[in-house]
Amino acid sequence: MTVTPLYELVSFRLKTGAVLDYLPVSALSYTETLNAAGSMSATVPLDAPGVTPDSLAPGGTGLMVLRGGVPIWGGILWTLAADLAAGTITLNASGFHTHYAGKHFVNGETKDNVDQGAALREWFARSNAPGSNGIGTDTSQVKNTGRKVSRSWTRYECMSVAAAIEDLADDAGGFHFRYVPYWAAEGTKVGNRFLITGVSESVSRHTLEHRINCNVTGVSYDSSVLTTNVYTFGADDNSGSKPTVSASNPDLSALIPAKDVVLTFSDVKDIDTLAKKAAAAISIGRAPIAIPTLTLYPGMFSPADFMPGDVTTVRVDAGYVRLFNQFVVTERRVDVASTGVETIGLALANRELFENGNTG
Template sequence: MAEQVGLMAARYSVVQTDLATGAVVTELPVTGIGYTDTLNAAGTATVGVPLAAPEADPATLIVGSSGLAVLRNDSPMWGGILWGASADLAAGTLTLSASGFHSYYSHRFLDAKNGYTTTSSDQALILKEWFAYANANGGIGTDTATVTTTGHLRSRKWSFYEFKNMAEAIDEMADDLNGFNFRYEAYWLAGVGRRVGNRFRLARRNSASFPQLEHRVNCNVTAVDYDGTQLATQAYAFGADLGTGAKPYASSGNPALTGPRRVAVATYADIKTTASLITKAAAIANVGSQPIAVPTLTLYPDRFTPSQFTPGAVGTVIADSGYVALFEEFVITERGVEVDANGTETVSLALASKDVFNANPG
């Protein structure tokens, strides 16, 4: 994807929506916007609104029940749920705090009377079942039309009494060996009236790319953190207590890792079979196969659009400054966008080494 130079300044706006239907209630006057898209997580948004603005109507702008969508040149860039609001009467400001659509599924459960059971089903079809269940029982209409089979089979079993949290179930399956990246996409729904829909997007790991970035050429690498705390020569994943004090478990290792022995352990209290733990142990070991470099950078203004940098995308970052010597591929773990009162757009990225993600190929 070619670098773009001299892009026109974007116009940002924020609309309030009805969470159940996506219908636009009003456009909010804003004093500042900040939003993040996080790999395999909900992401957040913060919006400043004048406290006395008539559009900020307490009868309709309700925390926990209203939706927000951030528009860039009238195209939805971020969508989610208003979970908090902070009114500063002295300053005359109202700060709205929202999280992406995935946060909704932290409040939904696989609570059918017979629970949920599937054996050797494609992970994509399992996801479609879960969303269909939520949509049919008072949900937010998450669309899964673009989700296609992956060829990776999973088995899952939860009773009604386990009340399995849907967001947690999705997160766990994404983190499995041969898992996937996911995000929720806000988009304009077709039909009468302006309505913002939400679509679940599933992608094979490392299937998207972003333009090459070089420190002091088209970006500013502000920091690089190096993390060795997750290094593991051996990894163990334990399951649920079977009632006898024994637990199923699986183990995986990194025999090529140098240095003293280091062990990583995780427990998955709702997994009851060794077979389901094998991919968990392998994923833990793969993350612990090498130190993780975590650069943070800010894009030079007017060179790119935020949509060129989707969380989960892979690209090369170059930086040479003392201890920091980077010329390698990284995965975007978070994209943040800040828009000030003048409409100036600042895009920042947090990244992690591609090799860690490659160890868990999709």
């Protein structure tokens, strides 16, 4: 007999992490999305203890989901919707990354040949320094990667910290990132931690086979990224000239007519970074992207078995759809019904799409 895990919802002060209340949940869904904020929605009784304007303040209250007592999702309460007729209130939250979408380099920012990990740690340290009004994100597990980056954004661009992180992640030789909640002090204080992994570091831990341990609900194919030749342009050097890098894919050119792609990166000023962008575009454009979506069979897996960025093997043999390939988990969605029944859904994309990073 499958034991249904107990889900709990914890509210806390976003600026301090201090726990406010444990909220009773009648329905819950949460997603974790690769290199993005993710989201959570929960329905709680309108008159439950802890459901007050002071303790549930949009933008100032954090929410953490516990599964069997273990933190599994965390983020920021942004909107609420009260249903007085039903006597419920729906809480809508997004991941901690949304905080950094609201933090900007108002004086500009320059990094010259700095390790990826060092750049990330410095940005978070500055965003959470005393007086910065931050959320105390922990970066103790972000190590140097050995990959150097150079970036320059003027104060007029007013680049956000979140967008800067995404820009580094999208490089050829970039990384996957995520935020995880944890108990900074068991039961009384919540923390949030930033983690990165190399795009080629994940190994396939599971094989998902249609109608054996999952139900593949659909597969879409996207050829818009196919690229026989790519031309990348950087920022204007104030003299009317822009750095330019091109790359080609002769193998694909032998199969299809020419399909040029032109990309402009207004924040890239050096050739090396531009060359990485071109390499990423060629890698991504080698073949159409296959995007399977599937639901795991109940009781066979835990949500923690599939994190965004993980690699999994998918096998399908159903008419046109014949897959036996490795895919990267791009999103994990968990829906918990009022009965406590848990449904886990995954969205995936070709592993090759991430081997050299995205084009941004």
